Amino acid sequence: MKHRILFLLTAILISLSGMAQDNVTGILLNEKGKPVKKIKMRIKGRMKMLSTSSKGTFELGRIKAGDTLLIYPNRKLVAYVPMLDLPTYTIHLGKNSLRYATNEKTITCMYQEIPGQTYNNNIITYEKIQQLDANNLIDLLRGNIAGLQINYSDGQMKASIRGSSSFALSTEPLFIVSGTEYNSLEEANNAVSVEDIREIEVKKDGSEYGMKGANGVILIRIK
Missing domain, CATH: 2.60.40.10 (Immunoglobulins)
Known part of the structure; x- marks a missing residue:
């Protein structure tokens, strides 16, 4: 029995050393x-x-x-x-x-x-996300989508899409994270981790989402 235990311990140590x-x-x-x-x-x-x-x-x-x-x-x-x-x-x-x-x-x-590299200005691909080394969604969006502006206002970071028109009080686009809707950049930022994001797509025409998409829509696809 002792010899068998010794053999198993030796095998485990060899296995671990191979994975060092x-x-x-x-x-x-x-x-x-x-x-x-x-x-x-x-x-x-x-x-x-x-x-x-x-x-x-x-x-x-x-x-x-x-x-x-x-x-x-x-x-x-x-x-x-x-x-x-x-x-x-x-x-x-x-x-x-x-x-x-x-x-x-x-x-x-x-x-x-870079595989899958796209030059669509409205999409941030998984490959580009890996290169940007962003700490959060706000860092990821800032300066990487044409026409998307990130500004600090009323104590919060807010997003706006140039050229969108709104009939609502808010000028922020609708954020959709894997099917879940968020009405502000701050809410979406708190709801998702950069490590989980696979792709971001900005739809400047969000009419398919009705009034909620009047300011555009930002789709965030996660793993």
Whole structure:
């Protein structure tokens, strides 16, 4: 019996060691070998976005074999970087690709257009949400939808859609979060977490929602 318990404990320890997660550090350099600051990146499958420091450095936590690092050289492109058994990375950003060296070879990762990227000014896609690194719905909407204005008034943050006409006292659009209606930006902001948002669509013509949509409608689709 003791031998069986010892065998099980050993098997568990081996399994846990195979799943061990470590911190990884690195630096991003341009073609001239100078550090590049404020380059956004994240681990695939995680929402949290990181940026390189003023010295081009970065640190990643809980990295395990098989993870993929997504690096965004700009808002339209992404590079998929396989995380290998390296404690630190020196990554060189080129015009069309990036590269880094291991003990055995140099790995090149071509830039690709961000999947599902849309240039519809009325939609904030899931991919763009991941890049923006917003803390809440207000941060996410501010400056990212053409014609949508976010202002502080009467002690609250309020939204308005340029060109909409209203017959009601409020000038805010109707917010719909996964089917639930909210009459103000503050209410919608308190009702949803950025991590759960899949897509945001702004309908400047909200006539299909009747009088409630007179100021437009903001549809928030969540996971």
